[in-house]
Amino acid sequence: MAERKGGGTVKDRKTLIGKTLRAKIFNMVSVGVIDEPINRFYDFLSIVALVLNLFSAFAITYNYMEEHYKGLLLGIEAVTTFFFAIDYILRLLSANELYPKDSELTSLRKYILSFTGIVDLLSFLPYYLSVFFPVFFPAGTAVFKLFRVARILRLFRINSYYDQLNVITEVINRKKQQLMASVFIILILMMAASLCMYSVEHDRQPKVFKNAFSGIWWSASTLLTIGYGDIYPVTIMGKILAIIIAFLGVGMVAIPTGIISAGFVEQFQRLKDIGEFEEEENIHFIRVVLGSNDSWTGKKIADIGLPKDIMVVAVQRNNETIIPRGSTVLRANDLIVLCAEKTKELQPVAIKEIVINEGHSWNNTAIRDIDISRQSYIFMVRRDNKALVPNGKLVIKAGDIVLLYDKHLHNENI
Incomplete structure (x- = not known):
């Protein structure tokens, strides 16, 4: 049996150290995690390396x-x-932190086969294949030069710094069904146009329109309004079909363009409406779930002694919403919705949100043992989408979100 040290075996301690190190590596390579200087430095180094590589x-x-x-x-x-x-x-070593619910092999497979994993692999693998196996993989081939484009795709990681860039992704996700439908229609028209042009042009141009699929390039360049001109009809019927297909192409290309444009307008209008609503709304809503030991349980709403500026607007009980009256008796497990007027004169409270992971110094530490300033205190811990009211005995765990009030930050805001 392995020797026990500090309440656990040596093997357990090595496993814990390994998990902690892996979590620190994951934080370092994750873009936008800037809670420690080394993470900020690594983000800066990644951007510089990418810019220099693309520049060269x-x-x-x-x-x-x-x-x-x-x-x-x-x-x-x-x-x-x-x-x-x-x-x-490093990303392979910390893949399990990216997919914590999966096994190590499964998380490795998911990362390697993901879009970002493929981009990361293509960013360096073709270079070293051409260096170590120049006979089989010559660096000057068009395929290897094409793989350099994969490095440009790493720029999408900058999305983590600028929320405005996420609008593009959100628009495409919201409109993906309409975009796929429009692309599908364009593909059908391309095949139909190729077949029609083959039918009327094959006899006059047998070398150009050899079969039904030989006109795909012509139909693509016509429908997408490129007009390359290397393949073109010479018969009168073919020219008439080309005119009709060209008109259809203008309309079909406008469909995905219109979908994306409308998506941008909707998204920016939505963000604007949310911002205006947040500024104009003068009411705060609070949800509270009553426990069996809470002082309000078993009392009438009229008897719980709410301040004059706070009122109970709804009570949800057993999937039923009750419009409360003063005589309504509150029960355990009731979900109470309170509303209060927002006071604009007060200064905003400076709250710091800290995400705890395996490598954080607060992990597996009781709140009373955490070394923080006397000007700061933890007022809430979120765990598994639940809000915990902290006390000294509460042990912080990996995955928790700690909300910290810092009086120094508050004074700076004032």
């Missing part, structure tokens, strides 16, 4: 830059690509 990829395409600074640009690419490889390894 673009700059080396210029003859002057390649002639005078080729060595420097290739060096920048080598160093930044090595950073991408290290970043990928």
Whole structure:
């Protein structure tokens, strides 16, 4: 049996240390987690490496830059690509923190097969394949040059810093069904146009329109209003069909464009309405679930002694909503909805929200043992979507969200 130290076996302590280290790594590689200096530094380093890598990829395409600074640009690419490889390894090590409900193998598989995992892998793997296996994977091939585009996709991680960029993602998610429907219709029209053009042009241009699918390129360039011109009809009937298909193409391309434009308008209007409502609304609503030992349980609403500016607007009991009166008796497990007028004259309370993970110093620590300033105190702990009123015996656990009132911050706001 393994030797016990500090209330647990050596194996248990090693496991705990491993989980703590993995959680710290996960916090470091997660964009936007800036609670510690090393996390902020890693975010800064990631952005710098990505910008330098993209700069070198673009700059080396210029003859002057390649002639005078080729060595420097290739060096920048080598160093930044090595950073991408290290970043990928760190994300593999901390994949279980990204999917905490899954096993380690399952979380690894989910990350590797995810969109971000594939982008991270393509950011460095083609480079090293061409370095170590130049015969089988020459660096100058068009496929390997194409894989450099994957590094640009890493820019989407900057979304974590700017909420405005999330509007694009939200619009696409909200309108994805309409967009998929419009794309499906365009594909049907492309195939129909290709088949029609083959029927009327095959006899005159057998080498150009060899089969029904040979007109796909022509139909795509016509429907999408590109008009490349390498394939075109020569018969009168073919030209008439081309005119009709071109008109349909203008309308069909306008459909997804209109859907996305309408989505942006709706989203910005929604954000504006929410902002205006938040500014104009002068009422706060509070929900409270009564326990069997609460002082209000078993009393009439008229007898609980609410201040004059607070009123009970609804009571939910056993999936039934009761419009309360003064004679309504409150029971255990009732969900009470209170409303109060918002006082604009008061200064805002400075509240700090702290997310606890495996690597946090407060994890598995009782509140009374936490070393915080006398000017600060914990007034709420959220755990599993439940609000806990803290006391000295409450042990903070990984996954908790701690709400901290800091008087210094409050005084700075004032």
